[in-house]
Amino acid sequence: MKAVFEKVRAHEESSVTAFDYQGPVFDAPFHFHPEYELTYIVKSKGIRYVGNHISPFAEDDLVLIGSNVPHYWKSDKAKTTVARSLVIQWNDAIIQPLKEFAAIASLLKRAERGIKFDDAFARHVKSKLHEIIDSKGVNRYLQLLALLEELTHQKKIAFLSTPDHTFTLSHDVHDRLKCVQEYVHENYARRITLAEMASQVSMTEQSFSRFFSNAMRKPFFSYLNEYRIQVAARLLAEGSTPVAQVGYGTGFESLPFFYRQFKKYKNTSPLQFRKLQMPGPS
Numbered sequence: 001m002k003a004v005f006e007k008v009r010a011h012e013e014s015s016v017t018a019f020d021y022q023g024p025v026f027d028a029p030f031h032f033h034p035e036y037e038l039t040y041i042v043k044s045k046g047i048r049y050v051g052n053h054i055s056p057f058a059e060d061d062l063v064l065i066g067s068n069v070p071h072y073w074k075s076d077k078a079k080t081t082v083a084r085s086l087v088i089q090w091n092d093a094i095i096q097p098l099k100e101f102a103a104i105a106s107l108l109k110r111a112e113r114g115i116k117f118d119d120a121f122a123r124h125v126k127s128k129l130h131e132i133i134d135s136k137g138v139n140r141y142l143q144l145l146a147l148l149e150e151l152t153h154q155k156k157i158a159f160l161s162t163p164d165h166t167f168t169l170s171h172d173v174h175d176r177l178k179c180v181q182e183y184v185h186e187n188y189a190r191r192i193t194l195a196e197m198a199s200q201v202s203m204t205e206q207s208f209s210r211f212f213s214n215a216m217r218k219p220f221f222s223y224l225n226e227y228r229i230q231v232a233a234r235l236l237a238e239g240s241t242p243v244a245q246v247g248y249g250t251g252f253e254s255l256p257f258f259y260r261q262f263k264k265y266k267n268t269s270p271l272q273f274r275k276l277q278m279p280g281p282s
Helices: 099-113 121-132 137-151 171-187 194-200 205-216 220-239 245-249 255-266 270-277
Strands: 016-023 037-042 047-051 053-057 062-066 073-076 083-089 115-117 157-159
Touching: 016 137, 037 073, 037 121, 047 062, 047 171, 047 255, 053 115, 053 220, 062 099, 062 121, 062 137, 073 171, 083 121, 099 115, 121 137, 137 157, 171 194, 171 205, 194 205, 194 220, 205 220, 220 245, 220 255, 220 270, 245 270, 255 270
Parallel strands: none
Antiparallel strands: 016 083, 037 062, 037 083, 047 053, 047 073, 062 115, 115 157
């Protein structure tokens, strides 16, 4: 996927960058950098983009991002007043070509698709992320290696982007994709036409369809429906709004089509999904 390059500024005393971000929202642009990144969401809710994958995020979201994989977290401004994340970034120079590093090297290779870890495990390592941020020099390096070693043993993981997803650098393409993403984010709840989208980026409908499919490895309307389903899933998990109202409210004009799309992306019905999100008896 095409995205804007970001230069990570490493501290002069460390090859590992670690920080505790706090702000009103997450609104960094869709970007990539050669460094690997481990991000833990302390506070905020919204939509996460990794490669060509879209999904909701909330507290305890822990994701490992591979080198040069485009990504960003988009806060839902209606539900977010404070955004906070713990972020660790490093380059592949910290991994030595030794047998002892083989498992970590394999993990980082798989992170080219983006890896989401189980929420319970994320809570377990939160204190370790704080320790890495608070340390420096060789201690920070050793603590990161210990954490990466722990990550290699996790079985409850989810790959995010598709295996064949790649991108080439282009500021023009990045700007157009960003325009599309922002427009969908602001207008998903109503009908969006191909002509309307094409006009947003000054292209013909045919050119826009080809451009978007090449960049995202999926047609525009597949992307739009997936985005709507991710928003619907968050609404179902967080509240008691009737399923039909959620479907219509996220831009679906036909309830049967909404149900089919929900089943496609979530492997279950909207009602069953809501039941699965409800806390069990204590």
